[in-house]
Amino acid sequence: MTLAHNFHPTVLREYDIRGIIGKTLTTDDARAIGRGFGTMVVRGGGKKVAIGYDGRLSSPDLEAAAVEGLKSVGLHVVRIGLGPTPMLYFTARHLKLDAGMMITGSHNPPDYNGFKMMIGKAPFFGSQILEIGKIAAAGDFATGEGSEETIDIQDTYVDRLAADYDGTRDLNVVWDNGNGAAGEILRRLVKKLPGKHTLLFDDIDGTFPNHHPDPTIPENLEDIIHKVAEEKADLGIAFDGDADRIGAVDEKGRIVWGDQLVAIYSKDVLAAHPGATIIADVKASQTLFDQIAKLGGKPLMWKTGHSLLKAKMAETNSPLAGEMSGHIFFADKYYGFDDALYCAVRLLGLVSRHGELSALRDELPDVLNTPEVRFQVSEERKFAAVEEIKARVKAEEAAGGAEVNDIDGVRVKTADGWWLLRASNTQDVLVARAEAFSPEGLERLKDAIKDNLAKSGIAAPADF
Ligand SMILES: [Zn+2]
Numbered sequence: 133m134t135l136a137h138n139f140h141p142t143v144l145r146e147y148d149i150r151g152i153i154g155k156t157l158t159t160d161d162a163r164a165i166g167r168g169f170g171t172m173v174v175r176g177g178g179k180k181v182a183i184g185y186d187g188r189l190s191s192p193d194l195e196a197a198a199v200e201g202l203k204s205v206g207l208h209v210v211r212i213g214l215g216p217t218p219m220l221y222f223t224a225r226h227l228k229l230d231a232g233m234m235i236t237g238s239h240n241p242p243d244y245n246g247f248k249m250m251i252g253k254a255p256f257f258g259s260q261i262l263e264i265g266k267i268a269a270a271g272d273f274a275t276g277e278g279s280e281e282t283i284d285i286q287d288t289y290v291d292r293l294a295a296d297y298d299g300t301r302d303l304n305v306v307w308d309n310g311n312g313a314a315g316e317i318l319r320r321l322v323k324k325l326p327g328k329h330t331l332l333f334d335d336i337d338g339t340f341p342n343h344h345p346d347p348t349i350p351e352n353l354e355d356i357i358h359k360v361a362e363e364k365a366d367l368g369i370a371f372d373g374d375a376d377r378i379g380a381v382d383e384k385g386r387i388v389w390g391d392q393l394v395a396i397y398s399k400d401v402l403a404a405h406p407g408a409t410i411i412a413d414v415k416a417s418q419t420l421f422d423q424i425a426k427l428g429g430k431p432l433m434w435k436t437g438h439s440l441l442k443a444k445m446a447e448t449n450s451p452l453a454g455e456m457s458g459h460i461f462f463a464d465k466y467y468g469f470d471d472a473l474y475c476a477v478r479l480l481g482l483v484s485r486h487g488e489l490s491a492l493r494d495e496l497p498d499v500l501n502t503p504e505v506r507f508q509v510s511e512e513r514k515f516a517a518v519e520e521i522k523a524r525v526k527a528e529e530a531a532g533g534a535e536v537n538d539i540d541g542v543r544v545k546t547a548d549g550w551w552l553l554r555a556s557n558t559q560d561v562l563v564a565r566a567e568a569f570s571p572e573g574l575e576r577l578k579d580a581i582k583d584n585l586a587k588s589g590i591a592a593p594a595d596f
Contacts, residue, residue: 136271137164144265146557147257147439150237150246153190157245159197162235165247166201168264169233171274173251174205178230184212184220185235186313186374187336190245194235198247199280202233206276212285214336216314216375217248218471219289224250225467226288231256236313236374239346242339253468254446257439290317294324296465297477299484302327306368306381307476308356310345311337314375314473321473325480330363332356345372347379348457350387357385367489369476376438377458378472380479382489391416393479394454395423396492400482401452401464402427411444411453413437414540415504415565418550419496435540437557438470456504499549500574505564506556507593514555514562517588518542521553524584544580548573551581564596 140156143149149165151157173181181202185191191214202209212223217234224232231251237244249256267273305327309315315336322329332355333342343352347370356368360381368381380388388396391412398410402424410424413436421431434444438459445453445461445468454460459470466474483489509517522542529536535545541554541563549568556563564581568574582592 134271135164135167135273137161137268139164139265139268144261146261147437148238148246148248149261149264150240150244153243153245159193162194162197163201164268165264166198166233167204167273168201168267169231169249169256170202170205170207171267171272172260172263173207173231174274174276176230176251178207178251180208180210180229181231181233182210182212182220182223182227182229183233183235184215184217184223186217186237186338187214187311187315188237188242188245188338191235191338194245198233198235203278203280204276205274205278207278209278209280211280211282213282214313214316215286216312216317216371216473218376218469218473219285219317221250221467221469221471222289222292223285225253225469226285226292234374238374239344239372239377241344255439255442286317286320290320290324293321293473293477296474296481297325298481299326301484303366303480303484304328304363305480306330306332306356306359306363306365307334308332308347308353308359308368308370309334310347310352310371310373311335311340311342312345312371312373312375314371317375317473321477325477330359330365332359340373347372347377348390353379353381353387357381361385367479367483369479371472372458375472376470378460378475379458380489382493384490386490386493388489388493390454390456390458390460391420392493392496393458393475394452394460395420395496396482397452397454397460397462397475397478398424398427398429399486399492400478401462402429404464405451408452409448409450411441411448411450413441413455414537414543414552414554415456415563417496417499417501417567418545419499423496433537433539433543436554442469499567499569500571501567502565502574502578502596505593505596506559506561507564508560509562509590511560513590514560517562517585517590518553518555520588521584524587546577546580548576551577553581553584562590564592
């Protein structure tokens with residue numbers, strides 16, 4: 133009998149494995165993912181792997197099948213059960229295991245699910261994920277006699293999170309777990325923190341009955357904004373479905389975006405590591421990079437994608453990195469992975485010591501932003517169009533025009549602010565964004581984007 137297995141072509145993606153349950157992702161796939169990933173771990177010399185799962189209805193079955201696959205290649209599997217993605221990363225690092233696998237659909241709709249993986253201290257992505265597909269298609273799996281144990285890591289993890297709370301003044305905090313996988317951890321965590329804590333939707337429920345667990349969408353923050361006002365709270369903190377992304381709301385009910393949070397954290401991190409490199413993605417505000425420089429740090433703009441940021445962070449020995457999406461990574465006092473619960477503890481410390489969150493936010497100059505505008509462009513055209521536009525704006529730069537950064541797409545800085553066009557790595561879309569100091573400036577930047585798209589034969593989205 134051959135164990136060869138083929139996945140649905142859409143499932144193996146740039147940063148994770150993701151599919152629709154029963155349609156593009158099944159328990160047979162999960163078993164093959166366990167076998168294929170496990171084979172790579174074993175061939176790299178690994179022996180022990182941690183596995184956990186989120187609160188989706190399909191997660192326990194996928195986990196059980198993946199455990200079978202991991203054991204079939206000879207690994208010892210440490211099962212931690214239901215919890216947030218960062219608890220799985222924590223387990224792998226804290227127990228010095230060789231790899232980790234998390235079953236999670238993150239912020240996607242309830243009928244989705246997927247896998248996030250790590251080997252050693254590094255994220256597992258790109259060609260490594262495709263390698264699982266190749267091993268499975270060839271049936272080229274390792275074999276061996278595996279074993280398993282089930283552990284309860286929850287209190288160890290919560291103690292580690294709470295250990296870095298460094299506040300001096302008690303706070304009134306509202307938390308929105310969005311029925312995501314962090315619910316139980318959050319209940320235990322707030323018992324260890326001083327102050328008053330109000331929890332919204334802390335019950336883990338994979339049908340997400342209240343709102344979708346994605347704090348980058350403003351309508352998903354309406355409940356917490358309302359509750360912060362009602363409780364006269366100092367701040368609100370929200371998580372995505374597996375709590376590797378954070379969202380925040382200040383005491384005035386304003387959303388504090390991922391890049392603004394990184395700017396706020398930079399204050400503490402650069403005090404502890406003067407002159408350190410702090411990394412953010414190409415979608416982040418110029419005000420963040422300026423603030424890092426103002427605080428004496430070295431700002432570094434890098435490619436969008438949490439695995440890419442994590443890898444760059446390790447390479448540059450950076451203590452802090454983050455992106456607009458709310459993936460924020462602390463290597464200062466912590467492990468350098470994206471843990472929204474840990475980020476929350478650090479934010480509480482900052483607000484407690486420095487005053488109101490609104491004041492910390494308002495240290496950044498006010499700018500006008502477009503949202504991240506995504507529009508469909510064929511898979512064949514998306515990268516080519518960006519290359520054409522890049523060549524055009526570089527020629528203009530050479531002629532003494534705007535300043536161009538091409539680390540990921542094209543980001544063009546002018547006297548008005550900046551605009552960005554990049555191709556998504558995971559979808560057939562282009563992403564556009566602009567940020568300016570004035571409404572007129574924003575119109576000029578949007579016109580530059582539209583003009584460049586038109587020259588490449590692409591119609592700009594109507595709402596732009
Ligand atoms: Zn997530």
